[in-house]
Amino acid sequence: MLFSTILLAYDGSKAANKALDRAIELAKVTPGAALHVVHAFEFPRFFIGEALAPLPASVNKDYYDLAVQTTEEVKKRLETEGINAKIELLQGSPAETILKYAKDNAAEVIVIGSRGLGGIREFVLGSVSHNVVQSAKIPVLVVK
Numbered sequence: 533m534l535f536s537t538i539l540l541a542y543d544g545s546k547a548a549n550k551a552l553d554r555a556i557e558l559a560k561v562t563p564g565a566a567l568h569v570v571h572a573f574e575f576p577r578f579f580i581g582e583a584l585a586p587l588p589a590s591v592n593k594d595y596y597d598l599a600v601q602t603t604e605e606v607k608k609r610l611e612t613e614g615i616n617a618k619i620e621l622l623q624g625s626p627a628e629t630i631l632k633y634a635k636d637n638a639a640e641v642i643v644i645g646s647r648g649l650g651g652i653r654e655f656v657l658g659s660v661s662h663n664v665v666q667s668a669k670i671p672v673l674v675v676k
């Protein structure tokens with residue numbers, strides 16, 4: 533068996549959708565493989581001086597709703613493909629959350645986009661993909 537537990541890091545970006553295509557291909561060529569999809573979200577934090585400024589609940593709700601929407605997109609796509617996957621929406625910083633999830637679930641490969649939703653175009657890797665490649669103990673497939 534190639535990779536029996538595949539972890540896709542998904543943020544809804546173009547590269548993450550290309551990574552999703554690859555993760556689907558990997559899952560399809562490995563009968564019985566488990567596909568896990570992780571989308572990490574964080575509530576925004578604003579500081580005034582050193583004090584954490586409270587945010588209106590509606591702002592936090594917007595962030596959460598967007599995160600839910602992102603997981604719904606990937607869920608729909610996987611249903612269309614007829615692939616059974618576990619889709620997780622987890623709160624925390626993305627790279628840390630992805631790496632911990634990979635470890636806790638004995639993932640054998642992490643599939644990730646090279647870039648995401650933000651960042652500066654001139655860099656080849658975003659900070660999340662950079663940190664995941666840097667710290668992962670398992671193979672990482674970075675999709676451009």
Ligand code: ATP
Pocket residue numbers: 541542543545547548551570571572573626630643644645646647648649650651652657658659660661662
């Ligand atoms: P930066 O975030 O450093 O400004 P960026 O947004 O261009 O840069 P990354 O965030 O590193 O680049 O995104 C690279 C890949 O990492 C994405 O294609 C996706 O696969 C994964 N990723 C990014 N953010 C998340 C997240 N919140 N949850 C899960 N996976 C993520």
Ligand code: MG
Pocket residue numbers: 648649650651658660
């Ligand atoms: Mg990003």
